[in-house]
Amino acid sequence: MVIKLARIGKLVRISGSVVEALGIEDITIGEIVEVGEEGLIGEVIRIFEDRFTAQVYEDTTGLKPGEIVKGTGKRLEAELGPGLLNNILDGIGRPLELIKNLRGPYITRGVKVNTLPRNIKWYFTPTVKEGDEVAPGDVVGTVKETESVTHRILIPHGIRGEVAWVKEGKYTVDQPILLVKNGTNEYEVTMKQYWPIRVPRPFETDGRLPLEKPLITGQRVIDTFFPIPKGGTAAIPGGFGTGKTVMLHQLAKWSDAKVVVYIGCGERGNEMCEVVTEFPKLKDPYTGRPLMERTVLIANTSNMPVAARESSIYFGVTIGEYFRDQGYDVALMADSTSRWAEAMREVSGRLEEMPAEMGYPAYLPDRIAEFYERAGRVKVPGKPSREGSLTIIGAVSPPGGDFNEPVTIHTLRFTGVFWALDADLAYSRHFPAINWLKSYSIHAGAVAEPWAQSFSQYSKKILGWWERKHMGFLEYRKTALDLLGEAAEVESIARVIGEASLPDEQRIILLASEILKEGFLRQSAFDEVDSYCEIGKQFCLLKLMIDFYLTASELIDRGVPFERVRSMPQIFKMMRVKEDPRGIEAIRELSLEIRGEFQKIAREYGIEGVVVGS
């Protein structure tokens, strides 16, 4: 990297987070400048003749015309290396813990701290030896950063050649661990590297791999009905109080990703505090280790400087790509991308740019597209050959809960999964409030196959006792979705004529859908058992309820009154069995009980030949 000499200019105008200066001739767009005596961090966003405009990532109160502005020759970069995990950073990559130690409980401006700790010595185990040829992206060694994640040290971009020496042992991120020689050039490689956050980290040409592995989240409505693949993108729009944040917390907790990056962008301070307090206590269901060990948190709360809100998104996604490049599955949650868009709008307004829709700049769709396009499942450059994925899940906070607004509309254009949160469901405390009629996943087909495979493994292993009706997972899923769709129609009729006036074959649809909503779709994030539902159990529950529905419908068709079915004591149990700590065993017991009850009903009404399900 060519480091330019420090160049000094002068401030001429200050308006909010945007400042104007002159005097640095070779200033470049995207360059970081240090503004004023305190050296506040700013980024150049516009150049006009001899003047340039920068957005400042800290409070600008008290800045005066005439104060100095220093060009640093650097772009806004993320510092990458061991020490990212188990950490909480602000919107420009400064650890909040360090800021607290330096400045106390309030965030004041002008703090300069590194992202990665300089006092920790990491044990570096090389995987290359003297004389090996290395190129960008190659893994040269590992550091056990936390019990959950082994950090793979990569050759930074722009360095290739022969390894002259490599050292095993404990080093800080500043100390060289490897020397690469290329002709007369020598490069010292440390465990840290830098990457400009607004530029996607590259992967191999044609390196994009198909999205066909599901990201398992343990959330029934997602895994079963609207799955997201590893490397996919999802949008969760919802008005306030519809449960976006709790949903994202759930995904951050239970997704089967190796590394989770959680960005709190312009949201509440107490929520970030909750994550910081709660995650170290929670265990990762896949490794049994504290969740914080695989998590990177980025927090720019709503009252922190607005420009750093804009950058927090890019910081997060760069960190996500970096772990992807190590060959890991990474899941990134951004709460909320609307605040990011609003930060863009605010800066755009201060620049007096011509607004497009609702005051947002015309380039809003481009920025949204660029962000979501950084997701994917890819073949990573470098040796050894490896795959990694970055899944992006973005919350959207549409004004008034109305999805017909620019941020929601453009986000839906560039994402593959849509989980629509519904205020009506939230008001009756049905969480997750994902509306099953409006949501979709364009990957449902693509990930269905591996889904079905894992389910059939279960059915062989656990469900041997469950032989009837040879329906596969996909048929069950479809029957359930059809049932929910029909129930919505029947409900709209019932709203006019009253449920009591419906024919029996419609009342069973309502009852079965009620069971499915209460017993399957609704999942309490705060119930110890139900918070995470493994996929085998998801299938068992679904099968239990759909088999009940099919058999009950058949009995009703053949003359059993609806009220007789309605009086089955097992109905109440079906709604509660998800919370039984015995899991699948309890579902099995209940299914046998239901079978017995159905047989009894069939006898009562002299019906023969009914294939009594469950």
Next chain:
Amino acid sequence: MGVKGLAYRGVKEIKGSLLIVEGVEGVGYNEVARIIGQDGVERLARVLEVGKGYAILQVFGGEIGLQTDVVVRFEGSAFTIPVSDEVLGRMFNGRFEPIDHGPPIISTDRRDINGAPINPKARIYPNDFIQTGISAIDGMLSLVRGQKLPIFSESGLPHNRVIAQIARQATVRGEEEEFALVFAAMGLKKDEALYFIDEFEHSGALERSVVILNLADDPAVERLFTPRIALTVAEYLAFELEMHVLAILSDMTNYAEALREMSAAREEVPSRKGYPGYLYSDLATIYERAGIIEGKKGSLTQMPILTMPGGDLHHPIPDLTGYITEGQIILDRELDIKGVYPPINVLPSLSRLMRSGIGKGKTRDDHKDVSDQLYYSYKRGVRARELARIVGEMGLSPEERKYLEFAEAFERRFVNQGEYENRTIEKTLDIAWDILSILPESELVRIHEEYVKKYHPKYREKASKPA
């Protein structure tokens, strides 16, 4: 910072509340200035923009009577106020000048009213249940210490009485200490403000309260300072004097309108309904000033009040507020007309921090389940009521009729209570069980069986009868 007392004579332009001063030097962004007019009146102003040789100022206290021939004296710093324990029991205007005939506050400890964001890493997650004695709140929208929970209301609804009742009754159980009250009035009518002051006086709360008044006929631009002054005082009481503080900000709608007025004067690109695009960020710098900080004994709980223009929950002010605050308590005109006090519509209301403050060891083990069940059952009851309007009560199924009955009982017995009735949380939950027992037991799908056995009146009666 500029030289203190740097003074200039003459301004180039006066445009609404904006002044453009030329030929200035060494003036900082956001700095405070005093404008002394020919009429001898001194007005406060703030620097909105500085450039080479000019500054744009916003004048507080009204521009009428200003001439271009005024003296502008720059203070050399952002707006600061002196703080000391003398503020308790005092009353100030929107510029922090005493209006109770008492002496001004004198202290070397001056604080920037804009505050600074609390480091999320230095926050303690709030989890102390505040008992307000109001069933709808304690039972279903539990407030915890350090939370920011606004009341969304409409003109003519009794939000002032509700908030006064909360201020009167709020306690953390097991602790004797009462809340210190900081009350910021923004654009309130005189009688509304007097109501609060009377209330504080009668309940003996006045000596532990601080009142900052910007009334409806006071300059609108001063409203931008009022909540910030109040919260600076509140932070001082909470984190310096380690008191538990309840800050009441009323009415945030007037605040947001003042912000829009200023934005329009600056000819900024408007976003929704003419409000500036930074309304969210600006409101956040107010609402986020609540919470608990590690190592400090005090806490700052915020209850802003806002009247929804036209009763519209999706209006930008309630909408953006809801995205920042930790829930909302919504008052409903229909319930008010029915004579239900407090007219809280629990369905769209929410307390995001509720679950951290309730349950075993805090309130009662069945609290969460009962609350969930009440929401679910009331929602179904409301649906049954809508249906009954179309098909008549006779057209309902027996089950729906039970839900209808439940909804009535819920509003009349659970939500409805006296203005001076202070219910314990146990009392609240017992009433809840009482009305839930209207429904068949098999409908209590959201309550764990162990709690049904423990608290359902049916089993309780059995247990209390000798075998």
